[in-house]
Amino acid sequence: MRQIKALFKDNAELLALSGQADSLTASQTIWNTIVPDALKPHTQAGNVKHKRLTVYANNGAVAAKIKLLLPSLLTKLQKQGIEITSIRVEVQVQSTVRLKPKKQRLVSPTGVQCLSELAKKLGDSPLGEVLARLSNRT
Structure with missing residues (x-):
């Protein structure tokens, strides 16, 4: 694992990519601590830009539920010391191909x-x- 990190340090583009991956991992970890267990498998935390966290939901129903919980989720994030003033919820449908069973x-x-x-x-x-x-x- 150390060898891979050494490669990332030598290349500026890979170093930036590694930093972004670390940021996304941190966002997802924090998101998993505050979101209700029923919504965890259906949501994914995205980037934090301009003090706004982007959250991706698998469908509209999950997105609506998150929007209902926004005030409490923001409060929980702020109690953890994270400087986020808003949460943006986007629906990102998983692309799964459903094959029809052959007759x-x-x-x-x-x-x-x-x-x-x-x-x-x-x-x-x-x-x-x-x-x-x-x-x-x-």
């Missing part, structure tokens, strides 16, 4: 018989092989 299509017994007969007639051709595989779906 299992079955071939009727009559269809299986017809396909296997046609596959035998076609022999070792590519179409014959595909029809033989299809006829095995029962």
Whole structure:
């Protein structure tokens, strides 16, 4: 771990990036101490700029709940000695692709018989092989 930090110190761009990562980690740690447990998995602390903390919520319902709790959250932050005068809440929807489950299509017994007969007639051709595989779906 020390070797990585040594690399960051040698490069100005990496040093700035490391400082920003440390700042975000500190913001998230403090946020986790003040936010209710039910909201922790649905929120993430962002940057602190101009005494404003940006908080990202997974959906609108969580954002609304945080906005209702803003006065108490600000008070808790100020009691910890952090100079924050406002909290900005943004909705940042997680992009998860929901794949539709494939419908299992079955071939009727009559269809299986017809396909296997046609596959035998076609022999070792590519179409014959595909029809033989299809006829095995029962």
